[in-house]
Amino acid sequence: MNRLRKVAAGRWFVPAVSGTLIVLSxxxxxxxxxxxAGDLLMVAAALVAGxxxxxGAVRSLLAKHIGIDLLVSVAAIGAIIIANYWEAAAVTFLFAVGHALEAATLNRTRAALAALVAVAPDVAVVLRDGRQVEVQAGAVVPDETVLVKNGAKVPVDGIVIDGSAGIDEASITGESIPVEKSAGDRVFAGTVSRSGFLQVRATGIGADTTLARIIHRVEEAQDAKAKTQSFIDRFSRWYTPGVMxxxxxxxxxxxxxxLALTLLVIGCPGALVISxxxxxVAGIGRAAKDGILIKGGEFLETSARIDVVAVDKTGTITEGRPELxxxxxxxxxxxxxxxxxxxxxxxAGSEHPLAKPxxxxxxxxxxxxxxxxxxxPIVGKGIAVTSGGRRVLIGNAALLEQFGIVDDGSAARAAEALAxxxxTPMIIAVDDAAIGVVAVAxxxxxxxxxxxxxxHEAGVRRVIMLxxxxxxxxxxxxxxxxxxxxxxxLLPEDKLDAVRELQRAGHTVAMVGDGVNDAPALAIADIGVAMGAAGSAVAVETADIALMGDNLLKLPEAISLAxxxxxxxxxxxxxxLITVVALLAGVFLGGVTMAIGMLVHxxxxxxxxxxxxxxxxRRTAAASARRVARAAERDRLPARTS
Known part of the structure; x- marks a missing residue:
């Protein structure tokens, strides 16, 4: 019985029954x-399919919406009333077949989301009281030790506390080459161990994992309407009653x-509404599969107009790991x-990235x-500290000038030569004299x-570093x-002003940064792009485009896809539009029947x-990227810089 119900609920059941009745007729x-008997069978076919x-037409009317279902229903009922049973059956049968095919192909366009859901882990092996216990992935307790064996899915977000392994992070970053993980590295739920063995301290479980946030984000993005789609929806609300x-x-x-009934069928804006x-759905799904999260249709449209990309330096163009x-x-x-x-x-007390080296x-x-x-801290200049009762300055020449320290030119010359x-040079002054310059790269x-x-190949006119x-x-x-x-x-507010200036000049600007000191510029830009967002819940949720991995080539890939x-x-x-116009012309000129109109529709x-x-x-620019990378190696400066 359950199997029969399942078959009856399938998308092809109604078209199959209706088609069989038409053949029998x-x-x-x-x-x-x-x-x-033939007429009765044809009417039955129309009723089954219709x-x-x-x-659907009644539900739309109750919601005060006149949709395509109403046009087809009126046309089919009218055809039955005037005893044109074949037209009624053909219209409803073809519409039912179209719905089934539409559902099947739309499911394929959501394949990327389905693939993400499929990689969500079901079970986890945890250490409890010294024993390995298999539990549901959602039942893992925060800070619990999770074991990840060769070939197993990582069930939680966490930090590796012991072991080493090659982890396939394609479900998160879109990169298929396994990444070597060892103590201190982050791992993400839904990724797969291709070698080795890890002990992981759980930090994100269930809905708190990066994978869950990605799935949620893609679901929202695929349902979000683009400006063009909103226009089409408003258009169809007037167009459909206009056809009637x-x-x-x-x-x-x-x-x-x-003729009137045929016009109802011909005028169905189905292709326009779904276009x-x-x-x-397909574009955002493809992007998600490649480790690119796009916030919604509006941002996809805006990304297609990007002609200026502004990028931060540290952590974006550079690795963000400076050394003395x-x-x-x-x-x-x-x-x-x-x-x-x-x-x-x-x-010693500074949080500046250049303090660590x-x-x-x-x-x-x-x-x-x-x-x-x-x-x-002296914004844009450096820091002034008191250590052992003495004043110590470290920063640029403007910092020395602010504190009235006279430089005979040696500090400035040394800093300029290093730059x-x-x-990146930093002048050190103790009390009232410059004692030296340190530099990091x-x-x-x-x-x-x-x-x-x-x-540039993707159509961006200018790339600007702020x-x-x-x-x-x-x-x-x-x-x-x-x-x-x-x-x-530039100070953070200067970057904001730079983006505004570009926008006032008529450019559509994307800002790529780390989301901290670049936050104002990221917020004001037409498109804010977060790099390496896999480990940042904030970036996943707030960025207009989040590049899950650290692969810079994902940015031009995202713009090209948009x-x-x-x-x-x-x-x-x-x-x-061409289809509707051609069919309407065919109706008035003769030759296009209700059934033909529905078939073409x-x-x-x-x-x-x-x-x-x-x-x-997937359209990969790998070959082009390799070519330009080789050219860069030949024609540019060495990669070692700041």
């Missing part, structure tokens, strides 16, 4: 000469009821270690330093130059990557869906 009428359509008025007027003027959402490279001694009474030690004293270098050389008694070599991402070239670093360092980065324009020495999606949307609208719906499904195919 022809057999009874043409082969057996049983005209009445029941769901009529129910046209059909009524044509029937009254011509006295031809068949936008099917493309959005130089220590310049200006005071002849001091040693290199003395200058480094004073720098470490100044940075100085402290790491001091630790490596065994230098002792204590936390300063007082810390005063020209692609370093960040590693340029290997794919930074390829990203810039790929953005950075708080000094001009010479920023210029070195631009030379190494092919960035078109550089704006250096342009393809908008192109498909426009093609679909054109297909739908359903065909246009399927063409629109099939066109959108092309977006599900």
């Amino acid at each position: 022809f057999v009874a009428d043409r082969a057996l000469g049983m005209t009445l 029941r769901r359509i009529a129910v 008025v046209l059909a009524l007027a044509a029937g009254l003027v011509s006295g031809d009821v068949v 936008i959402p099917v493309a959005i 490279t130089d220590v310049v001694v200006l005071d002849p009474t001091l040693e290199r270690s003395d200058v480094l030690q004073w720098a470490a004293r100044a940075e 100085i402290l790491d270098a001091a630790d490596a050389e065994g230098l002792r330093y204590a936390l300063p008694e007082r810390i005063e 020209r070599r692609g370093r 960040d590693t340029l991402r290997a794919d930074a130059a390829a990203m810039v070239a790929s953005l 950075t708080g670093d000094v001009q010479p360092v920023a210029d070195a980065i631009a030379d190494a990557t092919g960035i078109d324009d550089v704006r250096a020495g 342009k393809r999606t908008v192109s498909v949307m426009r093609q679909n609208i054109a297909i739908a 359903e065909g246009s719906v399927l063409v629109v869906i099939a066109n959108a499904m092309r977006l599900l195919r």
Whole structure:
């Protein structure tokens, strides 16, 4: 019984029964000469196929909405009333077949979301009282130790506390090459161990995992309406009643009821209504499968218009892991270690990213330093601290000027020389004199130059770097990557002003940053892009586009996909409108019947869906990226810079 119910509930059950009744009707009428039986079977076929359509029409009317179902229902009922049973059966049967095909193909456009849901882990192996216990993934307790064996799915978000393994993170980042994980590394639910064994401390469980947030985000995004879709919805609310008025007027003027009913069928805006959402679902689904989360249809449309990309430097163009490279001694009474030690004293209480490489270098050389008694950050210039009763400054030349320290030019010259070599220099002053300069350098991402070239290939006119670093360092980065324009020495509010200036000039601007000091610029930009968002719940939920991995080439890939999606949307609208106009002309000129009209109408719906499904195919720019990367290696500066 349950199996029969399942079959009856299937999308193909109604079309199959209706089609069978139509065949039996022809057999009874043409082969057996049983005209009445043939008519009854044809009416039965129309009723079977039309029941769901009529129910949908009634529900739409109760919701004060005139939809396609009402047009088909009125046409079918009218055909039965005038004894045109074949037309009634054909229209409802073809509409039912179209619905079934539409549902089947729409399911394929949501394949990426279904794939994400499928990788969600069901069970976990945890350590409890020294024993391995298998529990439901959602039953894992925070901070509990979870075991991940070779070939198993990672059931939770967590931190590796022991072991090593190669983890396939394709479900999260879109990258199929396994990533080596060891103690201290983060792992994500839904990823798969391809080798090794891990002990993981659970930090995210169930709905709190990165995978769950991605699934939720993609569900919301695929249902979010683009501006074009909202326009089409408003258009259809007026268009559908307009078709009914046209059909009524044509029937009254011509006295031809068949003409009026045919116009109802021909005028169905099915392909037009579905043209936008099917493309959005396919585009956002394809992006999610590649580790690119797009907030919704409106942001997909906006991304297709991006002509300027503004990027932060540290952590975006560079790796964000600077190292100490130089220590310049200006005071002849001091040693290199003395200058480094004073720098470490100044940075000991700082949260600035450049503090860590100085402290790491001091630790490596065994230098002792204590936390300063007082810390005063000077925005855009550096910090002033009190350590051991002495004032210590570390920052740029403007910091020294603010505190009235006179430089004989040696500190400025040393800083400028280091900056020209692609370093980030910091002058150290103790009390009233500059004693030295330290410099750190960040590693340029290997794919930074390829990203810039790929953005240009994707139609972006200008790539601009907005950075708080000094001009010479920023210029070195631009030379190494092919960035078109550089704006250096910027405070967070300066980056905001730079984005606004670009927007006032008529550009559609995407801002790529880390979401912290770049937050104002990210918020004001037409599209805010978060890099490496897999470990950040905030980035996943708030960024207009979240690139789950650290692959810079995902950015031009996202823009290219957005342009393809908008192109498909426009093609679909054109297909739908041309079909309706051609059919209406065919009705008035003669030759297009109700059944032919419905057949062509359903065909246009399927063409629109099939066109959108092309977006599900992955178009990789890997070959182009490799080519531009090789060119960058030949023509640019070495990758080692700041």
